[in-house]
Amino acid sequence: MKLTNMTERIAFYSFKSGIDLDTMQPLPSEPVLEFTCWAEVPKLPIREFVQNSSEVGFRKESPTFLVAFKLPKPIQSNWQIKWRGKMYEITGMDPDYKKYDLTSISAQEVTTDGGNG
Numbered sequence: 001m002k003l004t005n006m007t008e009r010i011a012f013y014s015f016k017s018g019i020d021l022d023t024m025q026p027l028p029s030e031p032v033l034e035f036t037c038w039a040e041v042p043k044l045p046i047r048e049f050v051q052n053s054s055e056v057g058f059r060k061e062s063p064t065f066l067v068a069f070k071l072p073k074p075i076q077s078n079w080q081i082k083w084r085g086k087m088y089e090i091t092g093m094d095p096d097y098k099k100y101d102l103t104s105i106s107a108q109e110v111t112t113d114g115g116n117g
Contacts, residue, residue: 005040005066006038006039006040006066006067006068007038007040008038008039008040008041008065008083008084009036009037009038009039010036010037010038010039010065010067010081010082010083011033011034011035011036011081011082011083012033012034012035012036012037012073012075012079012080012081013031013032013033013034013079013080013081013082013087014031014032014034014076014078014079015029015030015031015032015078015080016029016030016032017029017030018030031080034073034079035071035072035073037067037068037071037072038067038068039065039066039067039083040065040066040067041063041064041065041066041083042064042066061108061109062091062106062107062108062109063083063088063107064104064105064106064107065081065083065104065105065107066102066103066104066105067102067103067105068101068102068103069095069096069099069100069101069102069103070100071103075090075093075103075105077090077093078090080110081105081107086109086110087109087110088107088108088109088110089107089108089110090105090106090107091106091107091108092105092106093105093106094106
């Protein structure tokens with residue numbers, strides 16, 4: 001693991017819901033900061049870029065984050081990641097149980113627009 005490659009600061013958020021005590025209606029989920037850490041966001045290998053050249057899209061919509069294996073808290077799959085002002089939902093995690101140094105986290109950008117608007 002090269003710590004010099006971990007140049008991006010990311011934050012992990014969980015979502016806490018509640019109930020309005022006056023109306024007894026559910027409240028919208030509020031993001032709760034769990035912790036922040038340094039991460040590496042590797043670029044797409046040329047081989048993958050050439051194979052997927054027919055698919056148009058940006059890598060930042062579905063980045064992979066490499067973080068240290070040992071973190072302050074275990075990462076939960078229902079958490080979201082904030083990176084460069086955008087929120088990403090976790091789509092997969094792959095801890096390296098062989099070397100115990102990195103965890104690879106696949107993510108997808110959370111879109112808030114509900115339609116074609």
